[in-house]
Amino acid sequence: xxxxxxxxxxxxxxxxxxxxxxxxxxxxxxxxxxxxxxxxxxxxxxxxxxxxxxxxxxxxxxxxxxxxxxxxxxxxxxxxxxxxxxxxxxxxxxxxxxxxxxxxxxxxxxxxxxxxxxxxxxxxxxxxxxxxxxxxxxxxxxxxxxxxxxxxxxxxxxxxxxxxxxxxxxxxxxxxxxxxxxxxxxxxxxxxxxxxxxxxxxxxxxxxxxxxxxxxxxxxxxxxxxxxxxxxxxxxxxxxxxxxxxxxxxxxxxxxxxxxxxxxxxxxxxxxxxxxxxxxxxxxxxxxxxxxxxxxxxxxxxxxxxxxxxxxxxxxxxxxxxxxx
Amino acid sequence: xxxxxxxxxxxxxxxxxxxxxxxxxxxxxxxxxxxxxxxxxxxxxxxxxxxxxxxxxxxxxxxxxxxxxxxxxxxxxxxxxxxxxxxxxxxxxxxxxxxxxxxxxxxxxxxxxxxxxxxxxxxxxxxxxxxxxxxxxxxxxxxxxxxxxxxxxxxxxxxxxxxxxxxxxxxxxxxxxxxxxxxxxxxxxxxxxxxxxxxxxxxxxxxxxxxxxxxxxxxxxxxxxxxxxxxxxxxxxxxxxxxxxxxxxxxxxxxxxxxxxxxxxxxxxxxxxxxxxxxxxxxxxxxxxxxxxxxxxxxxxxxxxxxxxxxxxxxxxxxxxxxxxxxxxxxxxxxxxxxxxxxxxxxxxxxxxxxxxxxxxxxxxxxxxxxxxxxxxxxxxxxxxxx
Numbered sequence: 001x002x003x004x005x006x007x008x009x010x011x012x013x014x015x016x017x018x019x020x021x022x023x024x025x026x027x028x029x030x031x032x033x034x035x036x037x038x039x040x041x042x043x044x045x046x047x048x049x050x051x052x053x054x055x056x057x058x059x060x061x062x063x064x065x066x067x068x069x070x071x072x073x074x075x076x077x078x079x080x081x082x083x084x085x086x087x088x089x090x091x092x093x094x095x096x097x098x099x100x101x102x103x104x105x106x107x108x109x110x111x112x113x114x115x116x117x118x119x120x121x122x123x124x125x126x127x128x129x130x131x132x133x134x135x136x137x138x139x140x141x142x143x144x145x146x147x148x149x150x151x152x153x154x155x156x157x158x159x160x161x162x163x164x165x166x167x168x169x170x171x172x173x174x175x176x177x178x179x180x181x182x183x184x185x186x187x188x189x190x191x192x193x194x195x196x197x198x199x200x201x202x203x204x205x206x207x208x209x210x211x212x213x214x215x216x217x218x219x220x221x222x223x224x225x226x227x228x229x230x231x232x233x234x235x236x237x238x239x240x241x242x243x244x245x246x247x248x249x250x251x252x253x254x255x256x257x258x259x260x261x262x263x264x265x266x267x268x269x270x271x272x273x274x275x276x277x278x279x280x281x282x283x284x285x286x287x288x289x290x291x292x293x294x295x296x297x298x299x300x301x302x303x304x305x306x307x308x309x310x311x312x313x314x315x316x317x318x319x320x321x322x323x324x325x
Numbered sequence: 326x327x328x329x330x331x332x333x334x335x336x337x338x339x340x341x342x343x344x345x346x347x348x349x350x351x352x353x354x355x356x357x358x359x360x361x362x363x364x365x366x367x368x369x370x371x372x373x374x375x376x377x378x379x380x381x382x383x384x385x386x387x388x389x390x391x392x393x394x395x396x397x398x399x400x401x402x403x404x405x406x407x408x409x410x411x412x413x414x415x416x417x418x419x420x421x422x423x424x425x426x427x428x429x430x431x432x433x434x435x436x437x438x439x440x441x442x443x444x445x446x447x448x449x450x451x452x453x454x455x456x457x458x459x460x461x462x463x464x465x466x467x468x469x470x471x472x473x474x475x476x477x478x479x480x481x482x483x484x485x486x487x488x489x490x491x492x493x494x495x496x497x498x499x500x501x502x503x504x505x506x507x508x509x510x511x512x513x514x515x516x517x518x519x520x521x522x523x524x525x526x527x528x529x530x531x532x533x534x535x536x537x538x539x540x541x542x543x544x545x546x547x548x549x550x551x552x553x554x555x556x557x558x559x560x561x562x563x564x565x566x567x568x569x570x571x572x573x574x575x576x577x578x579x580x581x582x583x584x585x586x587x588x589x590x591x592x593x594x595x596x597x598x599x600x601x602x603x604x605x606x607x608x609x610x611x612x613x614x615x616x617x618x619x620x621x622x623x624x625x626x627x628x629x630x631x632x633x634x635x636x637x638x639x640x641x642x643x644x645x646x647x648x649x650x651x652x653x654x655x656x657x658x659x660x661x662x663x664x665x666x667x668x669x670x671x672x673x674x675x676x677x678x679x680x681x682x683x684x685x686x687x688x689x690x691x692x693x694x695x696x697x698x699x700x701x702x703x704x705x706x707x708x709x710x711x712x
Contacts, residue, residue, distance in 0.1 A: 025495075051494075051495050056528075057524070057527050057528060057531060059520075059524045059527065061484065061520060061521055061524055062484055062521075062524035062525070062527065062528050064484075065481060065483075065484025065485060065487075065488065065521055065524065065525070066484050066485075066487050066488030066491060066525075066528055067488060068484065068485045068488055069434075069484065069485040069486060069487060069488020069489035069490070069491065069492065070488045070489070070491060070492045070495075071488075072467070072473070072485065072488070072489050072492075073488070073489050073492025073493065073495075073496070074492065075492055075495070089520070092478065092481065092521075093481060093484065093521075096478045096481065097476075097478070097481055097485070102685055102686070102687065102688060103462075103682075103685045103686050104462035104463060104474060105462075105463065105467065105474060105685075106461060106462075106464070106685055107684070107685040107688075108466050108467065108468070109467065109474075110688055141686050141694075142686055142687070144687070144691075164688075164689070165688035165689065166687045166688050166689060194691070240691075241691035241692060241693045241694075242693070244692065244693070245692075
């Protein structure tokens, strides 16, 4: 057992995947000698060479488009997009090519591509460096979208994503890169890729969260104890598809749900969860499903980001509201 | 200009003097030509076509057959059997010449107009119709035919080709001019403006990928003429990216073969990418939904008809290869037979069922999608027994 940061856990996961399968390639901007701007790929090029850890030209569509070709040739590319806001030049290749290839080839082609995107705010960055565009991918048939909330999941989920024969957009909570946890690499992962995890059992309401909001929600649940509230916290882990069975089971028990994400309010993952809970758990619900999220504005200048992002107090405010029905 | 090309670009590819304005229709265009529009063989200092007349007869047959297939598909669209068709009329030499230069192991990334290259790669012509009839999105097996699915988003496939070529490098399949592998990416003059194409040039250049960029400059991107895409001849763009570019008479099957073969050889031996600009003309509409009379002159079309890619080979074979009428008649008959089979096959294509189209969204289906499929099946079943 070693204590490891989330960023280093992804590094170790990438290393393990590359050792296991020579077809795994890592490609992106500044990922070689520098090890990526967050050092997630540190040391990989030194150990696996420039043919497998590829510093690419500075063009995101080119990264994904050439990854498509490499996948067609039998490789399993792991592409790093340097920051969330920089993925959009690659959006066409992701939406029109990566996502649809298996379908349009009637199953003859597979696209085992992982697109890693450090995402979310809270690090005081300049514009385009703090965004949460997961809905824009989760809405697209053919893609799968996941996000890890802690180092142990980070280690295993990146490997499971690489093993997946479907294309996966892997959102890494960049402000949690330095969070630490005990990792036992010899213990197999407790869950398959597309399962949610109940992190804290509770009875009064369910907090549904993922990525950077997992820690926030766990802290909120602890704080709520002082108010005499026993909150359940579910780390969704997978956004497309949602693990609806786990979500439904939790909400049928607690009868109240608050979805928490940094992404804007409207048409966000919370909207879809609210719709599905209304359809499937209507008679169990004591209150409407509420959402505590970023606002429907562009991500603000960073001096205001603490007001924009859901934090412990806003989550508890949401809990107050959902308990008020 | 040639001094600005880094690396060991052979002298034969040195770009010509760049004109300050785009060439006009009446202007003589400089390109590699080995067979004149009148059907006379001509020499070129850097490119030779040294195969026999039997090969040329084969090219002639290929071009006539793909034109016949194309004509039949256009007719099928006019009769309501296809939703759309993108005709290759006029571009037969560019496609057959380049397609016949490919080896078994080379990989092709086409646009949606490469019916001639598909023919060379052994794709059943009927499989080309499914996309346009709306029964599938490409029914051939890209691996079996070494011919990727048609790509409709303009230029996107050039990056796929470059990535595939980088895979060939990583598989150590490059470095041998005879047994090595190469990739060829087809695209048009319009696509040359796309970011993806320019990114593909950059990737191919800096990674020295074994890819041939085959641009069919057919002068028109739907209604926009070539001078809306470029102020210099397209092949000259290669110099800025650091690899050779060459312009070939795209209506000359011997020249497109020779030029493509040399570029493929360069790629296979590990010398990197080449841009080929096949200078040709889209004799028909962009697609069957287009009306070229709104934006271009009939004189242009008449001018290009004199440069027809098939007529010049017909003239050559009649005059210099002792080919008699029977040869031409047999090919016409073969074309009619293929067309009749194509038509019958098209009409017999089974209508697709939506139920089947849930299953290939993912390799590992999601529970949500399985649920939606079941809902659709149940909903569709509720109409059984009605009218």
